[in-house]
Amino acid sequence: MAAPTSATWRIVLASGNPGKLAELSALLAPLGCQVQAQGEFHLAEAEEPHPTFIENALAKARHASFHTGLPALADDSGLCVEALGGLPGVRSARFAPQVEGPRAEQDAANNRLLLQQMEGQTLRLARFVSIMVALRHAADPEPLIVRGELIGQIGHAAQGQGGFGYDPLFVLADGRTLAQCDAQEKNRISHRGQALQTLLPLLRTHWGWMAASSERPQGWAIPTPTLPTSGEGVISPPPRRGGGRDGDGPAFP
Ligand SMILES: O=P(O)(O)OP(=O)(O)OP(=O)(O)OC[C@H]1O[C@@H](n2cnc3c(O)ncnc32)[C@H](O)[C@@H]1O
Numbered sequence: 001m002a003a004p005t006s007a008t009w010r011i012v013l014a015s016g017n018p019g020k021l022a023e024l025s026a027l028l029a030p031l032g033c034q035v036q037a038q039g040e041f042h043l044a045e046a047e048e049p050h051p052t053f054i055e056n057a058l059a060k061a062r063h064a065s066f067h068t069g070l071p072a073l074a075d076d077s078g079l080c081v082e083a084l085g086g087l088p089g090v091r092s093a094r095f096a097p098q099v100e101g102p103r104a105e106q107d108a109a110n111n112r113l114l115l116q117q118m119e120g121q122t123l124r125l126a127r128f129v130s131i132m133v134a135l136r137h138a139a140d141p142e143p144l145i146v147r148g149e150l151i152g153q154i155g156h157a158a159q160g161q162g163g164f165g166y167d168p169l170f171v172l173a174d175g176r177t178l179a180q181c182d183a184q185e186k187n188r189i190s191h192r193g194q195a196l197q198t199l200l201p202l203l204r205t206h207w208g209w210m211a212a213s214s215e216r217p218q219g220w221a222i223p224t225p226t227l228p229t230s231g232e233g234v235i236s237p238p239p240r241r242g243g244g245r246d247g248d249g250p251a252f253p
């Protein structure tokens, strides 16, 4: 049977956030797979009721995979501010009371509330966190789960036009905000970029997906796991006893 080519791989992005979708599509481009946003399938957004990023990311990926029948990738992310005990955290998208209208207005309201809560704070340390989950199908018992983070400071006023969400308030070590970086630079350093750089090799080793060599950016290396073939450390399957099938539990003599 012919080996699958990258063109035969499809993945649905379990997000309704256009900023995230643009970043994820660019980050996945080296794989050469077909990337589709859940909106193309007219999917309603998944509920995100959980107190942790990982549970929400799983819920989003499972929802998208269940309704499309495709492998799915979800990111649950947020801003964790030290002086606010980790808030807005999993509530980052809905920090301020809900604003009707374009997403940018909700982002602006969230930023205003954050600035208000940070008034008088000298400790302005913050982290962007991304937990990413990839599922082969909705009942996949082995989700690939990775994380990425970016450390910075909360500024005193919004600066920059790029990115989305809290980017205009998130100040990097060089004094610029994330909204003052171009898209490529943000993807290179961001929590989402870091998570995806960890995920790409796992897609290869666990799912058999790999980038076409001509499409790999320079210096982009995929580690190949080496397993011992003889001698110490070789793991042999246990001898089969009885007629149990995989997944049926232990088979007794
Ligand atoms: O759930 P989906 O549909 O993916 O879209 P969302 O925007 O609701 O995404 P999350 O539930 O993961 O919430 C993440 C929020 O955290 C903030 N956030 C996450 N990553 C960010 C980034 O790179 N730059 C700025 N803000 C970010 C922003 O407010 C997001 O709306």
Ligand SMILES: [Mg+2]
Pocket (backbone or CB within 6 Å): 048, 093
């Ligand atoms: Mg969300």
